[in-house]
Amino acid sequence: MVSLDADEAIFDNSLDQLENEYLGLGYVAERWAAWETRGAAKEVPGAIDFINHVLDSGGKIAVITNGDAALEEAARGNLVRLGMRDDRRRVCILGRRVLDTQTGNPDEWQRYGYKNDKDRRRRLISEGNAVGCWSKDLDGSARASWNRPHQFVLGIGDNVLDLPKTTQADARSNGTPTLVFGKDYFLIPNPLYGSWQGNAP
Template sequence: MRHSSLRTLALSAVFIAGSFSLSVQAHDAEYSQKNLNEQSVLAATWMQASGEFKALSYQAFNLAKMQFDTFSDSYTGSKKIAVVVDADEAVIDNSAYQTWLIDKDFGYSSKTWAKWMDASEAKAMPGAKDFLNYVANNGGEVFYVTNRKIVGLEGTRKNLIELGFPYVDDTHLMLRTSTSNKEPRREIIAEHHDIALFIGDNLNDFSSDFRVETIEESHAAVEKNKDLFGTKFIVLPNPSYGDWEGKVYKGNWGASPAEKSQMRKDVLNTWEPKN
């Protein structure tokens, strides 16, 4: 009798475990990329509808102008002065591409991104045009160090020119070729220029110190460079995407939509009320 009961319990446990596994698999199958894309609605709405987004962008470029003037006024070197900027979400706004993905059952892809680049429809970040032209009119050069791949060169060039940005030529427009690491391109610029400041929305736009794999390492790198933010490094707001997201996934960009959703929640610091 005892053995029979144990067998029944064992079979029940197997059944429950199997049912749980099937339930998890069913949930994963039901939670689609469309569901995951829905999580970007609030960030995209903030970028396109809030005054705060515009205010932060203007604030960044006002600060950049002050720092450029400070650098230029005290400069005694013999090289040319340069400002190095990222493109996407630093001087141009691609939120229209992000919002297009909402209600679609697919995510970012190089194929659809290439179409977006070819369309040349990104808007200027508030304050970017005035600041970059101020640099150009006051003895500085502007370099666009972007990880847009070379396939997007013509569309990117057209977009920047139509927006009225300066220095949009083969020397100053530096797209990604063999590596996403921007350090080699920054080093090329530094050979003949002293860089007054860097502008970007991603920590990797500023220094190789930020090419790390974990959230903890990223925070440590920020602490190490904290005195440079607002002086040498000017950060633009981008809550929609970035290298930070890969750190949340621990580098597993191939995770399912359900897994990505859970990993996003797992890193949150959540308050619980006391009874």
């Protein structure tokens, strides 16, 4: 199982950033939703080939994004438009829901020790309880595939929060000793925005 971030790891949203800069705007949620729905993002070079290689090799992909859960189908449509082979049994896309956030689910955050908004979704997938993975299942095959435990063997993202149970402060201090860059996790440089700063040599 490979965990992938979406924006700036699969989708190149630099055109949206350029449009916002031209209009003198920062991040605006309504504009972002319209951008996602518009389907104008390009591919981060090699991302779709990599996804299809994982699928062709019998692997599975979990796209865990902090985009709104209401945009999951738009994200899937954009992936297919860019050339991803669509197979709901092996590609799950999970956006952020209120229950994923500390504000919306403080008891669970404390119980499981979540440190970022993606930790809950990673846990649900690993336990086989990520209902969103089969929410559009028409014949039961997606549910049969995802409704069982999974182990993440690789993570790819552009931000420190794409690492499990990690914060920016953790990355600055002692990092994540259980994860090895170049083996367990790959970081895609993000020239647009984000949070990443490790220990300086």
